[in-house]
Amino acid sequence: MGTNVRVLAAMSGGVDSAVAAARAADAGHDVTGVHLALSRNPQSYRSGARGCCTLEDARDARRAADVIGIPFYVWDMAEQFHTSVVDDFLDEYAAGRTPNPCLRCNERIKFAAVLDKAVALGFDAVCTGHYAILRDGALYRAVDDGKDQSYVLGVLTAEQLAHAMFPLGDTRKADVRAEASRRGLAVADKPDSHDICFIPSGDTAGWLVDRLGCAPGDVVDESGAVVGGHDGAYAFTVGQRRGLGLTRPAPDGRPRYVLAVRPVERTVTVGPREALRVDRIVGVRPRWAGRPPVDAVRCRAQLRAHGEVHRAVAELDGDELTVSLDAPVEGVAPGQAVVLYADDERVIGSATIDRTYRAAGMSV
Amino acid sequence: MAYLDHAATTPMLPAAIAATTAELGRVGNPSSLHTPGRAARRVVEESREALAEGVGARPGEVVFTSGGTEADNLAVKGLYWSRVAADGRRRRVLVGAGEHHAVLDAAAWLSREQGAQVEPLPLDAVGRVRLDALAESLARDPGDVALVSVLWANNEVGTIQPVAEIVELAHAYGIPVHSDAVQAAGQLDVRFATSGLDALTLTGHKIGGPVGAGALVLRRDADVTPVLHGGGQERDVRSGTLDAAAYAGFAAALTEVVAGRADEAVRLAGLRDELVRRVLDAVPDAELNGDPDPAGRLPGNAHFSFPGCEGDSLLLLLDARDVFCSTGSACSAGVAEPSHVLLAMGASEERARGSLRFSLGHTSTEADVDALAEAIGPAVERASRAGVAAHRVS
Numbered sequence: 001m002g003t004n005v006r007v008l009a010a011m012s013g014g015v016d017s018a019v020a021a022a023r024a025a026d027a028g029h030d031v032t033g034v035h036l037a038l039s040r041n042p043q044s045y046r047s048g049a050r051g052c053c054t055l056e057d058a059r060d061a062r063r064a065a066d067v068i069g070i071p072f073y074v075w076d077m078a079e080q081f082h083t084s085v086v087d088d089f090l091d092e093y094a095a096g097r098t099p100n101p102c103l104r105c106n107e108r109i110k111f112a113a114v115l116d117k118a119v120a121l122g123f124d125a126v127c128t129g130h131y132a133i134l135r136d137g138a139l140y141r142a143v144d145d146g147k148d149q150s151y152v153l154g155v156l157t158a159e160q161l162a163h164a165m166f167p168l169g170d171t172r173k174a175d176v177r178a179e180a181s182r183r184g185l186a187v188a189d190k191p192d193s194h195d196i197c198f199i200p201s202g203d204t205a206g207w208l209v210d211r212l213g214c215a216p217g218d219v220v221d222e223s224g225a226v227v228g229g230h231d232g233a234y235a236f237t238v239g240q241r242r243g244l245g246l247t248r249p250a251p252d253g254r255p256r257y258v259l260a261v262r263p264v265e266r267t268v269t270v271g272p273r274e275a276l277r278v279d280r281i282v283g284v285r286p287r288w289a290g291r292p293p294v295d296a297v298r299c300r301a302q303l304r305a306h307g308e309v310h311r312a313v314a315e316l317d318g319d320e321l322t323v324s325l326d327a328p329v330e331g332v333a334p335g336q337a338v339v340l341y342a343d344d345e346r347v348i349g350s351a352t353i354d355r356t357y358r359a360a361g362m363s364v
Numbered sequence: 365m366a367y368l369d370h371a372a373t374t375p376m377l378p379a380a381i382a383a384t385t386a387e388l389g390r391v392g393n394p395s396s397l398h399t400p401g402r403a404a405r406r407v408v409e410e411s412r413e414a415l416a417e418g419v420g421a422r423p424g425e426v427v428f429t430s431g432g433t434e435a436d437n438l439a440v441k442g443l444y445w446s447r448v449a450a451d452g453r454r455r456r457v458l459v460g461a462g463e464h465h466a467v468l469d470a471a472a473w474l475s476r477e478q479g480a481q482v483e484p485l486p487l488d489a490v491g492r493v494r495l496d497a498l499a500e501s502l503a504r505d506p507g508d509v510a511l512v513s514v515l516w517a518n519n520e521v522g523t524i525q526p527v528a529e530i531v532e533l534a535h536a537y538g539i540p541v542h543s544d545a546v547q548a549a550g551q552l553d554v555r556f557a558t559s560g561l562d563a564l565t566l567t568g569h570k571i572g573g574p575v576g577a578g579a580l581v582l583r584r585d586a587d588v589t590p591v592l593h594g595g596g597q598e599r600d601v602r603s604g605t606l607d608a609a610a611y612a613g614f615a616a617a618l619t620e621v622v623a624g625r626a627d628e629a630v631r632l633a634g635l636r637d638e639l640v641r642r643v644l645d646a647v648p649d650a651e652l653n654g655d656p657d658p659a660g661r662l663p664g665n666a667h668f669s670f671p672g673c674e675g676d677s678l679l680l681l682l683d684a685r686d687v688f689c690s691t692g693s694a695c696s697a698g699v700a701e702p703s704h705v706l707l708a709m710g711a712s713e714e715r716a717r718g719s720l721r722f723s724l725g726h727t728s729t730e731a732d733v734d735a736l737a738e739a740i741g742p743a744v745e746r747a748s749r750a751g752v753a754a755h756r757v758s
């Protein structure tokens with residue numbers, strides 16, 4: 001993109017999006033800051049919680065925009081956010097999957113509802129404080145490994161990426177903070193938000209129980225024998241080891257892990273660690289950062305945010321993406337995204353993990 | 365630039381700036397007994413007299429406050445408390461459904477915390493309180509009504525309320541009436557004594573005075589329990605050090621406004637009619653909210669709904685073209701809530717969200733109308749595309 005591009009900078013009230021907006025303005029673009037009000041109850045800051053959608057954050061974003069010297073508005077995206085992210089999050093858990101709401105928010109809010117509105121209003125691009133590099137329309141990992149957010153952007157299509165701007169990918173977080181402080185942005189030392197913004201307490205399990213209700217059932221082992229009970233299968237994640245509350249120890253005395261979560265049958269299946277090993281993953285709803293691959297592609301697959309990468313071969317068959325891992329991997333949770341990288345650098349595309357197959361060939 | 369948001373705040377008049385700045389450099393607490401104190405007191409009392417003169421009241425009836433919000437709170441809570449103290453049955457508070465939040469939220473607080481029963485008085489389609497509904501509500505049990513509060517003119521859609529009729533209905537039962545004339549005072553013939561009201565709210569910054577100076581004009585025989593306790597500076601009804609500089613500017617503004625008000629109202633109404641005509645020319649499906657009869661609304665007020673558009677998109681686009689207006693009542697988070705006034709007038713939430721207020725004042729000229737007329741068409745076209753985009757959620 002050349003200069004004098006009209007940029008809409010999404011400003012959460014945090015340090016990253018503030019510096020991103022400032023850099024876009026420095027680059028000579030015509031930048032307008034927008035804070036997305038995502039909470040139906042923006043008063044939530046009164047509880048002392050820190051989310052991405054509190055009144056305090058809106059105020060911080062406004063102050064940052066003042067300092068940068070750009071117009072600033074608040075857009076009410078609460079309804080869309082609720083339907084597309086929060087309800088989806090609940091539905092996914094209710095179906096026994098483990099969703100990633102940040103990824104969903106990028107896919108459906110920031111680079112969909114917000115981008116569409118921005119484009120209609122005459123903007124050319126949406127700028128965010130995500131750590132990732134966009135070069136010639138392709139998406140790459142950020143230089144700061146610890147901060148890299150290409151995974152949660154892996155759902156974006158080439159069309160969405162064509163209207164995106166990520167000015168922070170070439171910089172380390174510590175330098176972004178220093179730059180914020182140099183620029184006189186008061187958010188320079190504001191703590192990072194790690195939690196899910198709509199669960200400010202950080203207690204996801206409790207939040208789910210409040211909304212999905214108590215659905216007690218059995219914890220069973222692979223033979224189907226009942227080894228414990230639970231208050232709601234949806235509160236478990238494949239690969240989880242702690243908090244299983246098992247009443248009967250395993251015969252061999254070894255720790256057991258969640259192998260499968262079936263909220264409809266209200267069962268949680270546990271078993272030994274090796275039973276978590278999978279080497280084939282089938283994903284649905286593929287998204288491509290460039291052209292969809294025609295043949296099987298050799299790539300690296302990342303299976304959760306900040307997770308390890310695994311050598312793999314991916315092949316598209318209709319709307320299903322099969323990812324065959326060179327070596328088995330433990331604890332792959334359906335609902336998470338599998339993001340494919342070329343040379344562990346450039347994002348090829350992604351899919352939502354639908355099911356996995358054990359190293360032996362059995363579906364988990 | 366075209367500043368079309370005078371109802372939010374209007375530039376200070378040169379006379380008001382002069383009066384305020386003249387006092388800012390002086391020392392003296394108006395409540396002090398020494399010479400500088402007396403000098404400051406004199407400024408306060410002269411300001412009080414000028415305000416009283418401007419609003420057709422007696423000086424002793426002017427209670428200075430920090431602005432319209434405080435005056436509204438004092439009227440609603442203060443009248444409620446004293447009326448309940450005199451007779452515990454009086455728990456009904458009748459307020460227009462389209463009141464400013466300073467009245468509505470004060471009443472809501474009384475209902476939540478103090479056992480009041482708040483009855484919103486329904487509005488007709490142009491935003492006027494329905495007198496039949498008020499009459500019916502009063503007649504149901506006049507003995508349990510604490511007070512009636514109705515705007516003189518609505519701050520969003522500009523509709524002028526039938527204050528005289530409301531006073532007559534309520535006074536037939538001896539029920540006190542308060543009116544918020546914050547928007548009306550600069551443009552209409554607001555006279556306290558002739559209105560028959562028991563309490564009237566004014567604020568400086570909507571008439572060319574400074575922010576932070578207001579008044580509750582209060583009949584001497586009206587019993588009002590204070591909201592703020594302290595030195596009792598204002599008739600023991602309101603405490604706080606008197607702000608001579610601010611009141612001087614407030615009084616100077618009102619004096620000047622009242623002197624030219626009749627002519628200015630004609631000038632503004634002419635500009636406003638032109639604005640309405642040209643907006644409707646540019647955007648034929650725009651809908652004028654409020655009273656279509658120019659005599660029924662504030663001369664400086666125009667308020668439209670733009671079907672298919674979000675008000676905040678329009679505001680952003682107009683702002684970028686240096687045309688400044690308002691989407692109605694902004695809430696603290698900066699998120700535009702659909703206006704309670706439009707909803708009370710029977711508008712759909714969508715229509716309420718797609719509306720803008722353009723308000724004219726003493727600095728407004730034909731050029732402002734030209735700028736809006738030029739910008740509004742393209743803005744509406746873009747905003748309606750964005751409106752569609754926003755609803756296409758995956």
Ligand SMILES: Cc1ncc(COP(=O)(O)O)c(C=O)c1O
Nearest residue numbers: 431432433464466519544546567
């Ligand atoms: C009708 C009305 N009442 C009260 C107020 C509040 O007045 P102030 O800003 O002086 O507190 C306003 C201003 O927004 C208003 O329009």
